[in-house]
Amino acid sequence: MSDSYDAESQANASALVTHSGNLEDNIKQLSDILVSLQSTDYHEMIKIISLISYQSLVLENIITPIGSGCPLCSGHGSCVDGVCICDSGWVLQNCSMSKATLQELITTKLNVIDKLQDLYVTAQSDELTDFILKSLQQITINPEFNNEQTMTKVKETLDEMIKVETVLTRTQREVFAQTVDNIIEYAEIGTL
Numbered sequence: 383m384s385d386s387y388d389a390e391s392q393a394n395a396s397a398l399v400t401h402s403g404n405l406e407d408n409i410k411q412l413s414d415i416l417v418s419l420q421s422t423d424y425h426e427m428i429k430i431i432s433l434i435s436y437q438s439l440v441l442e443n444i445i446t447p448i449g450s451g452c453p454l455c456s457g458h459g460s461c462v463d464g465v466c467i468c469d470s471g472w473v474l475q476n477c478s479m480s481k482a483t484l485q486e487l488i489t490t491k492l493n494v495i496d497k498l499q500d501l502y503v504t505a506q507s508d509e510l511t512d513f514i515l516k517s518l519q520q521i522t523i524n525p526e527f528n529n530e531q532t533m534t535k536v537k538e539t540l541d542e543m544i545k546v547e548t549v550l551t552r553t554q555r556e557v558f559a560q561t562v563d564n565i566i567e568y569a570e571i572g573t574l
Contacts (some may be wrong), residue, residue: 406483408441413490416497424504428513431497435517438491441525451476464561474526488529491521495535502542508551511543513556515550522564533565 412434421427443557451474459468459477465524473484498514518536522528540561549559 409486414436416493422499428501428510432492432513432517435494435520439520442527447474447476460506487527488532501538513553519557519561522561525568528568533568537565
């Protein structure tokens with residue numbers, strides 16, 4: 383874009399999803415944005431996908447239970463020896479999320495990973511590689527909001543990045559290593 387003096391500059395725009403309403407609506411909103419991506423500008427697509435993975439992490443952090451949830455167990459379970467035993471169809475330490483909502487979140491994450499895998503081949507800059515690695519890290523941070531499929535897809539994406547003989551910067555290597563640590567933590571916990 384140019385100003386009245388013919389000086390040129392570049393403008394970048396990003397959209398953040400606001401968290402209002404219920405969790406299901408927020409996850410659906412992220413999923414809808416992801417599905418609607420039609421841009422041929424790969425840089426902008428990767429940035430939007432990165433924002434979606436960040437917003438997913440924000441949602442996870444908002445709903446991550448603090449403590450055991452006992453004695454109430456969010457009204458969807460029973461407290462036994464200080465631990466919530468969730469009713470059928472409910473998950474998390476405090477039984478606050480339906481399995482259907484968790485599956486919707488996981489499906490959104492899988493779609494993010496698929497898009498990142500597709501776009502990685504076009505990531506010919508450190509900036510785009512940064513966005514992709516950071517997105518993968520954000521997807522894996524909370525093990526209780528993942529499953530074997532998300533972790534396997536992230537691992538496959540990381541493997542593909544290494545096969546391409548990408549030279550990663552120090553920061554990229556650190557994010558890569560943290561993502562691998564998240565995958566190992568998931569495997570050790572045996573969540574889901």
